[in-house]
């Protein structure tokens with residue numbers, strides 16, 4: 001156990017508990033008279049433990065998990081070794097009278113902290129430079145667990161507003177942001193990295209890794225292999241990427257670029273790109289990338305990312321390419337018949353961390369078809385408009 005995970009709580013608590021099928025106890029520790037209010041999230045915590053045990057293929061490592069209600073602390077919650085402290089206003093509630101949005105937000109905190117029992121506690125970072133690995137994955141996995149256990153929350157539908165948008169806002173100005181992986185010289189500098197770059201952009205990067213791996217089962221196998229290999233050990237970003245590279249090469253028989261090659265520029269460079277799609281012919285576009293801060297910051301002109309461009313046409317044709325260069329021609333001439341009128345929407349599914357800009361005429365054509373777009377793509381179109389107009 002890492003020293004930062006040691007918890008000692010002194011106070012007068014009322015305790016209530018439920019046992020999982022495998023005998024693990026989930027206990028709620030509340031001020032006297034409040035034990036009924038912790039039961040809602042004790043139930044969710046029990047289900048989340050079983051979810052993660054199955055997802056990682058690694059049992060919860062302790063005989064109990066305490067959910068401890070405290071009145072004041074710096075964060076909403078903190079994952080300790082077998083005990084999570086929550087602000088009372090996060091942990092204690094009456095589901096009959098609490099607004100649904102608040103229940104969902106607090107449920108995400110519960111799911112988030114429990115993921116740390118594996119991602120963070122069982123496998124701990126070597127140092128805080130890689131804090132995104134804890135917080136980015138926890139913010140990503142909290143959506144997975146709630147999507148499965150509480151589908152009515154529609155967690156993935158809200159992901160773009162709750163996480164993606166926060167990442168864009170935090171990373172928008174090169175002079176004010178920092179890379180996801182950052183040197184933390186000493187513990188006094190820690191507060192600088194507990195921000196939306198580590199949490200929200202970290203989460204979006206996990207989503208990009210998932211999209212790059214492609215297959216859900218393979219992504220799950222990568223995380224499971226990582227947790228199994230490094231249980232009770234310390235890691236850094238490279239350890240997870242090496243496992244993904246190996247398993248992906250095995251699955252693809254060595255074809256394609258490595259995940260580490262694709263994702264490291266996103267982790268090690270600040271800011272993010274704009275993708276400009278300019279129509280150059282009936283079925284052709286010129287794709288160009290530049291940093292969102294290029295017009296105000298000279299340093300930005302050198303930045304370049306490998307962009308996974310998932311595209312979709314108005315005819316439902318889809319595909320994917322990696323844009324590693326500053327610019328590249330995109331053609332559908334060999335895929336679409338001569339007389340067919342097409343337009344292409346780039347960043348289909350909003351899985352990539354970039355904003356796409358089109359010519360006005362192109363944008364208008366797409367706007368007419370907005371009703372046929374998925375919720376994520378509609379968000380992408382409208383959000384791009386608000387950020388670029």
Ligand SMILES: [Zn+2]
Nearest residue numbers: 112116135138
């Ligand atoms: Zn966390």
